[in-house]
Amino acid sequence: MRSYLLRRLIGMIVVIFLVLTIAFVLVRLAPGDPASLMLGPDASPEEVAALRVRLGLDQPIIAQFGSFLANALRGDLGQSLFFNQPVTTVLASRAEPTIVLALFSLLVALVIATPIGIWAAYRRGSVLDQTSITTAMLAASVPSFLTGLVFQRYLATDLGWFPASGYGGAGAGFTERMRHLILPAITLGITNSALILRFTRASMLDILGEDYVRTARAKGMTERRVVLRHALKNAGIPIITVVGLTFALLVSGAVVTERVFNLPGMGNLVVNAVLRRDYPVIQGTLIVVAALYVLVNLITDLLYLAVDKRVKY
Amino acid sequence: MKFRATCLAGAAAVALCAAGPLAAQGNVDVAIIGDADTFDPMISTKDVVSIVTQHFLETLYTFDENWQVVPLLAADMPTISEDGTTYTIPLREGVSFHDGSTMDSADVAASLSRWKDVASRGMAIADQIGSIEATAPSEITITLTEPYAPLVTLLAFSNSAAVIYPEEIIAPEIKEPIGTGPYKLEAYQPDQYTQLVRFDDYTQPGEAAGERAQTPDEIRFIPVPDTNTRVEGLLSGQFDYADSLSTEAFARIEGSDVAEPVLLDAFGWPLFAVNHKKGLMTDLNIRRAVQAALPYDDMLFAAFGDEKFFQTDGALYPEGWPWHTEAATELYNINDPEKAAEYLAEAGYDGQPLRILTSRQYEFHYQMAEVAQMALEMAGFTVQLDVVDWATLAQNRDNPDLWDIYITHSPFLPEPTLTSSLFGTAREGWVNPDKEEVLERFTRETDLDARKAIYAELQEQVYGDVGMIKIGNFSAVQGKSRKLSGVVPSPWPAFWNAAKAE
Numbered sequence: 078m079r080s081y082l083l084r085r086l087i088g089m090i091v092v093i094f095l096v097l098t099i100a101f102v103l104v105r106l107a108p109g110d111p112a113s114l115m116l117g118p119d120a121s122p123e124e125v126a127a128l129r130v131r132l133g134l135d136q137p138i139i140a141q142f143g144s145f146l147a148n149a150l151r152g153d154l155g156q157s158l159f160f161n162q163p164v165t166t167v168l169a170s171r172a173e174p175t176i177v178l179a180l181f182s183l184l185v186a187l188v189i190a191t192p193i194g195i196w197a198a199y200r201r202g203s204v205l206d207q208t209s210i211t212t213a214m215l216a217a218s219v220p221s222f223l224t225g226l227v228f229q230r231y232l233a234t235d236l237g238w239f240p241a242s243g244y245g246g247a248g249a250g251f252t253e254r255m256r257h258l259i260l261p262a263i264t265l266g267i268t269n270s271a272l273i274l275r276f277t278r279a280s281m282l283d284i285l286g287e288d289y290v291r292t293a294r295a296k297g298m299t300e301r302r303v304v305l306r307h308a309l310k311n312a313g314i315p316i317i318t319v320v321g322l323t324f325a326l327l328v329s330g331a332v333v334t335e336r337v338f339n340l341p342g343m344g345n346l347v348v349n350a351v352l353r354r355d356y357p358v359i360q361g362t363l364i365v366v367a368a369l370y371v372l373v374n375l376i377t378d379l380l381y382l383a384v385d386k387r388v389k390y
Numbered sequence: 391m392k393f394r395a396t397c398l399a400g401a402a403a404v405a406l407c408a409a410g411p412l413a414a415q416g417n418v419d420v421a422i423i424g425d426a427d428t429f430d431p432m433i434s435t436k437d438v439v440s441i442v443t444q445h446f447l448e449t450l451y452t453f454d455e456n457w458q459v460v461p462l463l464a465a466d467m468p469t470i471s472e473d474g475t476t477y478t479i480p481l482r483e484g485v486s487f488h489d490g491s492t493m494d495s496a497d498v499a500a501s502l503s504r505w506k507d508v509a510s511r512g513m514a515i516a517d518q519i520g521s522i523e524a525t526a527p528s529e530i531t532i533t534l535t536e537p538y539a540p541l542v543t544l545l546a547f548s549n550s551a552a553v554i555y556p557e558e559i560i561a562p563e564i565k566e567p568i569g570t571g572p573y574k575l576e577a578y579q580p581d582q583y584t585q586l587v588r589f590d591d592y593t594q595p596g597e598a599a600g601e602r603a604q605t606p607d608e609i610r611f612i613p614v615p616d617t618n619t620r621v622e623g624l625l626s627g628q629f630d631y632a633d634s635l636s637t638e639a640f641a642r643i644e645g646s647d648v649a650e651p652v653l654l655d656a657f658g659w660p661l662f663a664v665n666h667k668k669g670l671m672t673d674l675n676i677r678r679a680v681q682a683a684l685p686y687d688d689m690l691f692a693a694f695g696d697e698k699f700f701q702t703d704g705a706l707y708p709e710g711w712p713w714h715t716e717a718a719t720e721l722y723n724i725n726d727p728e729k730a731a732e733y734l735a736e737a738g739y740d741g742q743p744l745r746i747l748t749s750r751q752y753e754f755h756y757q758m759a760e761v762a763q764m765a766l767e768m769a770g771f772t773v774q775l776d777v778v779d780w781a782t783l784a785q786n787r788d789n790p791d792l793w794d795i796y797i798t799h800s801p802f803l804p805e806p807t808l809t810s811s812l813f814g815t816a817r818e819g820w821v822n823p824d825k826e827e828v829l830e831r832f833t834r835e836t837d838l839d840a841r842k843a844i845y846a847e848l849q850e851q852v853y854g855d856v857g858m859i860k861i862g863n864f865s866a867v868q869g870k871s872r873k874l875s876g877v878v879p880s881p882w883p884a885f886w887n888a889a890k891a892e
Contacts, residue, residue, distance in 0.1 A: 109781030
């Protein structure tokens with residue numbers, strides 16, 4: 078077990094390094110100059126050149142990369158070109174909305190998908206099964222930005238039930254901030270519930286056809302016990318896998334939803350950073366996202382141990 | 391059982407949250423297109439920087455509602471020597487900075503020296519500034535090497551602004567600006583808000599600049615990059631004011647009980663910036679062919695959709711401005727492909743692609759480009775439309791090897807010489823001895839009527855030599871809460887007099 082964890086840790090470092098190197102080179106090869114954007118349309122080329130020197134952008138890429146790596150090893154991801162703040166501070170300020178949104182929307186997705194997925198598998202071919210499959214396809218097909226726009230217009234603007242956008246503004250308390258996450262969480266939850274529903278249904282269908290399920294029924298167990306204790310537990314591994322990946326996707330990929338609802342999360346941050354060519358923030362976000370993916374995969378693998386005693390590392 | 395209890399608690403929490411108030415009173419929440427990426431307006435020419443920083447940083451002069459220069463931190467208009475080279479500026483006394491210190495001539499001289507060194511508009515005239523001296527505790531003297539009439543206008547402009555800082559914080563880079571404005575910077579959360587609070591020791595400027603009543607307790611600028619999100623926030627009552635809205639949203643906002651549209655009639659002008667340094671457009675006949683081929687009215691219609699939002703107007707300043715003149719506008723909106731083809735033949739055009747650089751950052755740029763491409767191709771041009779993201783455009787336009795025309799726009803600025811495209815030093819590189827002579831006379835002349843006459847000559851140069859191509863006038867749409875008053879529509883709206891009805 079210890080050697081397994083060590084191997085995974087080394088793998089994690091290699092993945093992060095590779096992601097970082099590729100990202101570092103790609104963002105610098107892409108056209109676009111942060112200095113021009115910062116100074117505005119009427120800045121002279123001399124001003125732009127002077128700012129590039131001040132930001133260190135005039136250095137060769139290799140020198141910039143070496144300097145970045147040396148600092149990163151000390152936990153310093155550099156200074157945001159636009160925010161005048163350390164990248165770590167910028168990223169930390171985005172963690173709360175993104176992680177809480179991911180958890181909220183995962184909760185919404187699980188509450189919708191798990192019971193329906195189990196029931197649809199249990200009543201295979203029934204009206205509920207057919208309806209759930211169709212609805213899941215519909216939910217997966219409608220892009221989250223469209224769902225978000227519809228919710229924003231009717232539930233926020235017209236009915237006034239929820240705030241239309243933002244994260245509460247200056248001095249907003251925890252409750253106020255969470256209130257701003259309800260609509261985005263429902264939007265993302267609905268979109269992501271489709272995948273979890275289909276995985277749950279498929280996995281349960283496999284398990285419900287197994288011999289030991291038939292044996293459990295033959296032993297006179299109640300259907301509720303058969304489904305929830307025997308079948309669901311064994312269907313858990315694929316469900317845990319998809320839930321883990323969905324969580325990682327939600328943390329790193331809620332770009333569109335964060336944009337529609339103007340949430341100051343990681344998705345919005347990275348979009349703005351790319352548009353502004355804020356290289357240190359792009360790099361910092363990619364490191365965090367890569368680390369998160371690897372970590373979620375590791376946690377998912379470790380959860381298999383809890384769910385299935387046959388799994389050994 | 392536990393699950394049901396959790397669900398009920400969750401539902402109760404959602405209901406409780408949904409029932410809460412949407413906005414606190416005493417604050418004005420303004421949705422802007424993005425963060426001000428610096429709070430030092432000397433080093434930026436971005437409008438969003440001007441909108442935010444004008445509330446806490448002030449200049450010696452400002453503009454009244456008719457775009458006339460009036461004193462702000464200066465006590466009066468400058469005394470100008472007969473030869474037009476010495477400006478003596480009296481300063482208001484007892485003006486406090488946000489750090490508690492009192493403004494004096496040393497602060498002003500140090501700030502203006504920095505402006506000359508780091509601001510693009512200051513650097514542009516640095517060669518003409520001989521000295522900036524504190525000649526008395528409440529007086530500074532600017533000595534020029536040659537007359538330069540737009541100086542006071544430059545000192546009033548909020549973009550690349552000659553703001554006044556305490557001498558102690560003057561440095562090449564100012565991270566925490568301290569000013570004299572009616573509000574001071576309280577907090578900044580990137581991508582969330584910039585919070586300004588009332589400055590209690592603010593001293594009101596003279597009558598000409600108008601009262602800055604400090605009505606709101608706080609002004610919060612909220613960056614909302616997505617236009618639709620700004621509209622929804624305005625209509626839901628979340629924002630009291632929203633900048634830069636799409637013309638498509640106008641009717642919906644007009645029909646709302648919560649908000650109303652603010653139309654800035656003839657706000658600005660889209661233009662095709664011409665590369666005079668390299669490539670096809672260095673040939674006058676090619677430039678004339680483009681000028682003759684473009685269907686200006688169709689381009690404006692494609693871009694803005696409704697005549698409420700644009701005017702087909704060739705004058706570089708619309709009616710109502712002192713600089714308005716119809717000189718040479720017969721060359722505007724010719725829309726004659728055959729005439730264009732004649733110019734192409736005279737140029738010996740061989741089909742080399744005409745590269746139009748644009749982006750979809752501003753959708754109307756792209757829409758104009760599409761119509762222009764069709765019209766130019768009908769006239770015989772081969773057109774290469776280079777559509778890139780804004781960051782790439784901002785970089786590529788500084789490289790004259792990469793474009794022939796790039797599309798941009800500007801609000802109508804209070805002084806024509808603030809339009810950088812007129813100068814040979816700009817990225818377009820428009821140099822022509824006749825134009826230079828007119829421009830020199832224009833910048834030296836101090837009499838307004840004489841300047842108007844020279845400006846007509848300058849407009850003739852713009853059309854005759856096709857220095858740049860104005861497409862027309864467009865109106866901008868902003869939006870405000872129906873409860874909000876005290877905000878004068880402007881490209882750079884100010885909120886110190888904003889009041890909300892209960």
